[in-house]
Amino acid sequence: MSSSEAPGRGPGRGRSPGIGRPGRRGVLAAVAGAFVAGCGYAPALAPGRPAAALAGAVRADDPADRRALAFVQRLEERLGRPGAGAYRLAYTIETLPQGRGITPEGTTTRIHLTGSVAFALSAPGAGAPLRSGREESFTAYSTTATAVATLVAEEAAEARLMHLLADRVVARLLAWGGPA
Numbered sequence: 001m002s003s004s005e006a007p008g009r010g011p012g013r014g015r016s017p018g019i020g021r022p023g024r025r026g027v028l029a030a031v032a033g034a035f036v037a038g039c040g041y042a043p044a045l046a047p048g049r050p051a052a053a054l055a056g057a058v059r060a061d062d063p064a065d066r067r068a069l070a071f072v073q074r075l076e077e078r079l080g081r082p083g084a085g086a087y088r089l090a091y092t093i094e095t096l097p098q099g100r101g102i103t104p105e106g107t108t109t110r111i112h113l114t115g116s117v118a119f120a121l122s123a124p125g126a127g128a129p130l131r132s133g134r135e136e137s138f139t140a141y142s143t144t145a146t147a148v149a150t151l152v153a154e155e156a157a158e159a160r161l162m163h164l165l166a167d168r169v170v171a172r173l174l175a176w177g178g179p180a
Helices: 024-038 050-054 066-079 147-176
Strands: 058-060 087-102 108-122 131-142
Touching (some): 058 066, 066 147, 087 147, 108 147
Parallel strands (some): 058 087
Antiparallel strands (some): 108 131
């Protein structure tokens, strides 16, 4: 048996699907690509699309703490840094840690962190919001024997949660399509 043959398989059956012939994944990727191209898919923030007016035009309120900073940074990653005359995004973030995974001794080994963000998007100088809503998500982290490791895990979980919430707000704004 040659080194390219797998035990218990015939000649040529040990090859990876990408060598010599397309595998199922390659065929599926080609079909999916053709389908997406044929249905007129275009990125929401592409020039000429309704949501393109939001690209680089949404300025979130200044962050007051570490959580809000992570939230605003993720918004800017997704929508771009705001320029002059940007829409104002007011937001309020709330989080609630809940102990899970409690040992017989009463020690909490896992924390479930839920969060929500209420938001309102307003035009420059306008009083009434163009869009508003509330998004929720959750994440979790494990506590460990050391306080430092637990603190690092908590901060990472908060950052993940803020990214999830920001992504949900951006998705809601992009689904709206931007101002007419």
